[in-house]
Amino acid sequence: MTEKKKGNAFTENPLVRAIGVQKIVVVFVLIAMLIIFSAASSAFRQYSTLLSVMDCTYYLALLGIGVTFCLITGGVDLSIGTGMFCYALVGGFLITQKDMPVIVGILATVFCGLLVGTINGLIVSRGGHAPFLATLCTMMIVRGMGAIITGNASVTWPSSSSPIGWTRRIFKMDIGGMKVPIGFLWVLILAVVMSIFLNKTRPGRYIIAIGSNKEATRLSGVNVATYQTLAYVISGIFTGLAALAYSSAFQSMIPGGGGGIELNAIGGAIIGGTSMSGGSGTISGTIIGVFLMSILQTGLPMIGLQANWQQIIIGLVLIVAVYIDVLKNKKLV
Amino acid sequence: MGDVILTMKGIDKSFPGVHALDHVDLEVRKGEVHALMGENGAGKSTLMKVLTGIYSKDSGTITYEGREVEFTNPREAQDAGIVIVHQELNMMGHLTVAQNIFIGREIMKGKLIDDKKMNEEAGKLFEQLGIDIDPKETMSRLTVGKQQMCEIAKAISHEAKVIIFDEPSAALTEAEIEELFKIIRDLRDKQLGIVYISHRMDEIKVITDRVTVMRDGGYVGTLITKDSTKDDIINMMVGRVIYEDPKTESAVPEDAPVVLKVEHLNAGRMVRDVSFELRKGEILGFSGLMGAGRTETARALFGADPKESGDVYVNGTKVEIKTPQDAVKCGIGYLSEDRKRYGIVVAKTIAENSTMASLENFMKGAFIDKKKENQAAQEYVDALKTKTPGVDQLVVNLSGGNQQKVVIAKWLVRNCDILIFDEPTRGIDVGAKSEIYQLMNELVAQGKSIIMISSEMTEILRMSDRIVVMCEGRKTGELDIAEATQERIMHAATLRD
Structure with a gap:
């Protein structure tokens, strides 16, 4: 007989266990929020609101997918918020100021993410820095770099009316005069691919194993440093992709911006059930979590709570999410 | 085969x-x-x-x-x-x-x-x-x-x-x-x-x-x-090793009062129904093999780990110890086996470490009274013969034995009457060891009482007045020093229920 820990019928239900208690609860919270916002604000019921929620979801989801890998190793990547701005600045700068082809700008954006991610990974895995500090430092560096490269000027990606403005339509297509948030499909495809990568391939398995017990993983003959680095590389690449999503939705970036966005993405991942202490986490949870964050971000102003209130509420939500994570680690949930 | x-x-x-x-x-x-x-x-x-x-x-x-x-x-x-x-x-x-x-x-x-x-x-x-x-x-x-x-x-x-x-x-x-x-x-x-x-x-x-x-x-x-x-x-x-000057009989007078009584202490798997008494002026040795639950018992007693049940009496009065602060208030000091992690702050001076557990007595308004702090630290540097050029020396520069003395000073400044020494001489060289032993003997002669957890048979037989032996979280033996031998201790230490 396999011994089981005490738990009620709900949490021991095989289906519930397969999906995860937290995710189910978050979905209900999500529905509750949708109902509350819809009831409180007529603006929230508009189709355009769905489009704004989606614009916000895309970049947060991409950041979230990436950072989930770092969180699962037991680390974190704080450079993703400012990183996203920096890479989008660099890509946009090349296109609009240096007249490079759009595709070069896109590739440069993603490459910047890859580069910074690799540096983060090496500092953490080879240099032995605490992930929190290492990525805090690179966060400072990319913030400065973005401003220096663009000569401290804002960058605006080509507008949708411009002949090279097709990047604006990657995530929001115009079909018969109606704007369709097609980006959700791309994010979903990426999420599925990364979920398979996490759960069904060796690198993914080792990333989980490292977060669960690094020393045991090392003693099992796994090259721990390589896979730890990989987690940050993934985070970097997805930050690059998020930069594309952000510039597609919002078009212009100011130098030195993006700070604080990393917390929305990390918060989304934690709300979705990824543990701050490593070893467990799912891509699907992160998607649900960042969707909740996006709804908060879009919905709160519509019920009259402006930016400052938003920050307070999102901060409180994160405290609750992290506290649940702490409880889970004590095996109370 | x-x-x-x-x-x-x-x-x-x-x-x-x-x-x-x-x-x-x-x-x-x-x-x-x-x-x-x-x-x-x-x-x-x-x-x-x-x-x-x-x-x-x-x-x-x-x-x-x-x-x-x-x-x-x-x-x-x-x-x-x-x-x-x-x-x-x-x-x-x-x-x-x-x-x-x-x-x-x-x-x-x-x-x-x-x-x-x-x-x-x-x-x-x-x-x-x-x-x-x-x-x-x-x-x-x-x-x-x-x-x-x-x-x-x-x-x-x-x-x-x-x-x-x-x-x-x-x-x-x-x-x-x-x-x-x-x-x-x-x-x-x-x-x-x-x-x-x-x-x-x-x-x-x-x-x-x-x-x-x-x-x-x-x-x-x-x-x-x-x-x-x-x-x-x-x-x-x-083996048949001759241990240097083991104690032959208890130095504690017959009528010495019980300063600490622990009854039916339970805390997880490693502390199961442990009861014992500590008398004034006594060194009570805790012996046992690795993982016997001795440190766990001390930590539960000290409030460092949660306990499930059990009563603790200090000087005959029942006390509730839920946190280390409670224990310190009861006059109990705990000298951890892992000095560097739990005992001292190596990057601070002797004076700062000495007053760490009783800083409220060294305040002048909202500020620390540096002069008073230095005086107190100096007093114990002298009393414990800590080898240092001065009380403003960083603890990291001291040898293991002298670091241990700073930890002892910390609890003495706090006026603790019950001291728990967890592996007091671990990582300390031979010369400094006997100094620590001498110090412990002086402390009990002054009326302090000591619980000494030790994995070294020599140390147990040399220092203890009475020996509690533990095995797998249970007390499996209690011996007066007069009747204690290595064989008897080892028997009790390998005794399973």
Whole structure:
């Protein structure tokens, strides 16, 4: 007989266990929020609101997918918020100021993410820095770099009316005069691919194993440093992709911006059930979590709570999410 | 017993300042369970670490399957068929049982991991071992006993020829131990060589064929288990060393009042129904083997870890100790075995460390009264003969013995009457040791009372007025110093319920 820990019928239900208690609860919270916002604000019921929620979801989801890998190793990547701005600045700068082809700008954006991610990974895995500090430092560096490269000027990606403005339509297509948030499909495809990568391939398995017990993983003959680095590389690449999503939705970036966005993405991942202490986490949870964050971000102003209130509420939500994570680690949930 | 599969001969290993292994021999045959025994620090684990390539040996030879070998890491040893089942389990709690067993050598289907196949294979392994574990279950949801079975299954899946069990039963229940023994017997019948490290005398008699005893890093001898008695083995373990000036009788007067009484203390698996009394001016030694629950008892008493039940009386009054602050208020000071982590702040000065537990007495308004602090620190530097150029010296610059004195000063400044010394001389050189001993004797002469947890038999016999012996979280003996001998202590320390 396999011994089981005490738990009620709900949490021991095989289906519930397969999906995860937290995710189910978050979905209900999500529905509750949708109902509350819809009831409180007529603006929230508009189709355009769905489009704004989606614009916000895309970049947060991409950041979230990436950072989930770092969180699962037991680390974190704080450079993703400012990183996203920096890479989008660099890509946009090349296109609009240096007249490079759009595709070069896109590739440069993603490459910047890859580069910074690799540096983060090496500092953490080879240099032995605490992930929190290492990525805090690179966060400072990319913030400065973005401003220096663009000569401290804002960058605006080509507008949708411009002949090279097709990047604006990657995530929001115009079909018969109606704007369709097609980006959700791309994010979903990426999420599925990364979920398979996490759960069904060796690198993914080792990333989980490292977060669960690094020393045991090392003693099992796994090259721990390589896979730890990989987690940050993934985070970097997805930050690059998020930069594309952000510039597609919002078009212009100011130098030195993006700070604080990393917390929305990390918060989304934690709300979705990824543990701050490593070893467990799912891509699907992160998607649900960042969707909740996006709804908060879009919905709160519509019920009259402006930016400052938003920050307070999102901060409180994160405290609750992290506290649940702490409880889970004590095996109370 | 079959042919010899593994021979370690004349293995020698030194670390800076310690001769950890002194020409140790070990021979393991196919189809035998070979016990490796010895007191704490006898060198058993070091020997196994040399075998599996975690440490490199200074001299000696290892012959495995007729060839001389030298592994440079555990992975190499594992690939050759020598596997350790660790006491501290090496598992990834978030992964499933099957995923744990096949970590690092997953079964693949193209580019993807074939979890289904891995579950099947793990299921077959368990079937072969006769254990009922679901390979799809998450590892952390299993009991420690089941987790251990998974480790064994993992070892067997490596096609191990020699399996080393490092205190496998320490965390197991009676029924689980039965199951473990059944598996070990099966493995023996399949002609594997098994090394079994344990402190439990009864188990040794039940499960092993031969016993090799180590003492102080040296090889003492090898016995056929069925031809020897428990006393034979204990005598070999403790040896006939003459210990320097052991106490012959208690220095505590008959009528000394009880300053601390602990009744039926329970805190987790390592502290089970522990009761004892400490009298004024007494040094109460806590003896036992590694993992006996002595430190856990002290920490629960001190409020550092939560306790489930139990009453504590200080000077006859019942007290509630829930946090270390409560304990300190009751006049109890705890000197941790891990000085650097829990005892002192090495980057601070002697003065700052000395007043750390009683800073409220050194305030002038909102500010620390530096002058008063220095005076108090100086007083105890003098009293304890701490070797330092001054009280503003950083603690990191002091030797181990002098650091320990700063910790003692910290509690004396606080006016603690009950001091718990957890391994007071660990990492302290011989000269400083006797100074610490002298200091402890002076403290009790002044009317302080001391609980001394020690893994060193010498220290226990030299310092204690009375000795409490623990084994697996229970108090298994209490001896007056006049009647205490190494053999008696060792008997109690290996006594299972």
